[in-house]
Amino acid sequence: MSVQENVVIRTSRRGNVIAVSREHYLRDDLSCGSDLCRMCKHPALGLASGRLGASQEIYVIPDVSAILDQTDVILSDIKPFKEVLFLETVVNEVRLTSAKVYARVKEALTTMGSSSNYAIFSNEHHRSTFVKRSDQTNTHAYREECILSAATWLAQHWKPIGRQPMLVTDKDLTGKVLKNVEIFSVENLVRKYEGIEPKLRDFVQTRDENSDVDMRDAKRPRLYSDYMPLADAQRKLKNGKLLQGIYNTNPFNRLEGTVNVQKGAGSEGERFSVLIQGRENMNRSVQGDVVIV
Ligand SMILES: [Zn+2]
Numbered sequence: 001m002s003v004q005e006n007v008v009i010r011t012s013r014r015g016n017v018i019a020v021s022r023e024h025y026l027r028d029d030l031s032c033g034s035d036l037c038r039m040c041k042h043p044a045l046g047l048a049s050g051r052l053g054a055s056q057e058i059y060v061i062p063d064v065s066a067i068l069d070q071t072d073v074i075l076s077d078i079k080p081f082k083e084v085l086f087l088e089t090v091v092n093e094v095r096l097t098s099a100k101v102y103a104r105v106k107e108a109l110t111t112m113g114s115s116s117n118y119a120i121f122s123n124e125h126h127r128s129t130f131v132k133r134s135d136q137t138n139t140h141a142y143r144e145e146c147i148l149s150a151a152t153w154l155a156q157h158w159k160p161i162g163r164q165p166m167l168v169t170d171k172d173l174t175g176k177v178l179k180n181v182e183i184f185s186v187e188n189l190v191r192k193y194e195g196i197e198p199k200l201r202d203f204v205q206t207r208d209e210n211s212d213v214d215m216r217d218a219k220r221p222r223l224y225s226d227y228m229p230l231a232d233a234q235r236k237l238k239n240g241k242l243l244q245g246i247y248n249t250n251p252f253n254r255l256e257g258t259v260n261v262q263k264g265a266g267s268e269g270e271r272f273s274v275l276i277q278g279r280e281n282m283n284r285s286v287q288g289d290v291v292i293v
Helices: 064-069 088-097 099-110 139-157 186-193 198-203 207-219 230-238
Strands: 002-011 017-026 058-062 083-087 117-121 164-169 182-185 244-250 253-263 270-277 290-292
Touching: 058 139, 064 088, 064 099, 064 164, 083 088, 083 099, 083 139, 088 099, 088 117, 088 139, 099 117, 139 164, 164 186, 182 186, 186 198, 230 290
Parallel strands: 058 083, 058 164, 083 117, 164 182
Antiparallel strands: 002 017, 017 290, 244 253, 244 290, 253 270
């Protein structure tokens, strides 16, 4: 197991900025999600791990846009969506964007008895697929890098068992080309299969309906806000616009905490506590995190 330090800068909608430093453990004992694979260990992870099987040669890997805009197709239980692998990167973003869609993905991953197989792959914690984020990469570009890295590795990894990953997107990955991995839009994939699976078309969200979905999503406030570029935060720390301290959770109220900071250098500096209230402003900090306020 190796450790990567991840410093994540977050801003809340009220403008508070929090940098969270966490150790990120990379492992090589995480299952790729396929039950056919003999190279990965299959620890008893419970129902949520799911297991991909042999019902088709293609293992569909949807990106965020495909899941959010075309949930019904992805979970249609119709070929080629009988074997679906959800990447950790994608599921995390879906969780932050739509509680409703996340609940459906979670249900698919945990329900037994479906004739389709759903699995999750912890790509951000797997040594072979982890992507180190550079200061300049924005969240969207980083997410894409993670997805492409995972798909490229899985294509190699699944060769011995005769399975191929197929990345499916609604708009995010269009224009990308990957060696050994096919990237299909939901529409093109449905077109390819509707001859043998005519019912598939019924599950496709049309553009008109889509624009409603987009509007709903745009209006829906995200629970937590995006990251702030590390360089920005470092500059603001330097010129004193932001201060760094350790986050302490209030033991009597987990939605409240304080950060002890010092303004000014050395013994002349003024020490004080900054009160952080509410889930949104805490922005996922936990006891002991180094944060910037
Ligand atoms: Zn494997």
